[in-house]
Amino acid sequence: MRYENVMGTRRFDTVFDYSKNGCMIAVTCVCGHKAHLDPKEVSKVCIRKGLDLRIPAIRARLKCSACGNRDVQCGPAVQD
Ligand SMILES: [Zn+2]
Numbered sequence: 001m002r003y004e005n006v007m008g009t010r011r012f013d014t015v016f017d018y019s020k021n022g023c024m025i026a027v028t029c030v031c032g033h034k035a036h037l038d039p040k041e042v043s044k045v046c047i048r049k050g051l052d053l054r055i056p057a058i059r060a061r062l063k064c065s066a067c068g069n070r071d072v073q074c075g076p077a078v079q080d
Contacts, residue, residue, distance in 0.1 A: 012076050014053045015039040015046065025055075026077035033066035036077060 011017055018025050018039035025037040046053050051061070059074050 010076075012074075013055060015043045015055070015058065016053065018076060019043065021076065023076035023078055025058075026075050027059075027062060028073045028075070029064035029067060029069050030071050031064060031067040031069060033064050035065065 010021060012021075012023070015025070016039070023039070025039055025042065027035045027037060042058060043053060045051075046058070051057070055074050059072060060070075062072050062074075063070050064072055
């Protein structure tokens with residue numbers, strides 16, 4: 001897994017920006033736990049449930065599966 005340093009050059013505002021760029025959503029917790037979400041799966045779930053597809057809204061709904069913390073960061077990751 002390669003982490004892209006593209007935050008300054010490309011916008012990753014919604015899950016569609018991730019799928020468009022072929023990126024996974026890398027979720028990092030303050031405890032060090034990392035998870036990768038498939039933007040296509042996330043958008044499918046959001047559309048079905050009528051939820052907001054913007055990253056800040058998705059981030060607010062996420063919870064670390066390791067420690068239960070809600071203070072998680074989202075960023076783009078590209079699969080090698
Ligand atoms: Zn955690």
